[in-house]
Amino acid sequence: xxxxxxxxxxxxxxxxxxxxxxxxxxxxxxxxxxxxxxxxxxxxxxxxxxxxxxxxxxxxxxxxxxxxxxxxxxxxxxxxxxxxxxxxxxxxxxxxxxxxxxxxxxxxxxxxxxxxxxxxxxxxxxxxxxxxxxxxxxxxxxxxxxxxxxxxxxxxxxxxxxxxxxxxxxxxxxxxxxxxxxxxxxxxxxxxxxxxxxxxxxx
Numbered sequence: 001x002x003x004x005x006x007x008x009x010x011x012x013x014x015x016x017x018x019x020x021x022x023x024x025x026x027x028x029x030x031x032x033x034x035x036x037x038x039x040x041x042x043x044x045x046x047x048x049x050x051x052x053x054x055x056x057x058x059x060x061x062x063x064x065x066x067x068x069x070x071x072x073x074x075x076x077x078x079x080x081x082x083x084x085x086x087x088x089x090x091x092x093x094x095x096x097x098x099x100x101x102x103x104x105x106x107x108x109x110x111x112x113x114x115x116x117x118x119x120x121x122x123x124x125x126x127x128x129x130x131x132x133x134x135x136x137x138x139x140x141x142x143x144x145x146x147x148x149x150x151x152x153x154x155x156x157x158x159x160x161x162x163x164x165x166x167x168x169x170x171x172x173x174x175x176x177x178x179x180x181x182x183x184x185x186x187x188x189x190x191x192x193x194x195x196x197x198x199x200x201x202x203x
Contacts, residue, residue: 006181012152015092015152016089018148026137034079058134061131077116078138085145103149103153107153110142110146142181
């Protein structure tokens with residue numbers, strides 16, 4: 001295997017573009033959600049633009065305890081974190097080579113983000129009983145960010161030389177699109193099942 005393949009360089013440009021696009025989408029969604037949250041805090045009678053029906057209701061989500069996990073509105077995390085993702089992508093597009101410690105830090109970041117998103121999915125479905133469209137945009141962005149950063153780090157040896165040449169990593173790379181689609185499908189099916197009582201009335 002060539003050094004170029006070990007370093008994961010052939011995948012850097014597609015990943016860089018994905019980081020920039022995903023980061024921008026996540027940042028916009030987080031910023032809009034934060035603005036809506038501020039307006040709701042200023043006026044309790046304000047109806048957020050993403051409160052569409054009993055299920056797609058940002059207001060119910062924003063007013064829940066889960067919406068301020070660390071004592072401040074969750075969107076602040078996105079507004080602070082997604083610019084780092086964008087900057088990383090831009091640095092790669094400019095030809096930058098990032099140190100292993102940086103990739104490890106990014107891996108920790110996207111891993112924590114995935115855990116947080118998974119927790120929020122559960123809370124939205126089974127505790128709050130409502131969905132926030134802007135939040136779901138962030139969910140949709142975090143999943144591939146975690147997936148492709150992890151694949152890159154596995155292939156490049158950032159997570160260990162053994163992982164880079166393992167059969168498991170090769171399988172994950174070969175099946176990366178179906179596995180990502182499967183993750184989305186699981187979330188969609190959970191949403192359909194949880195709120196079927198409402199969706200069924202629309203037919």
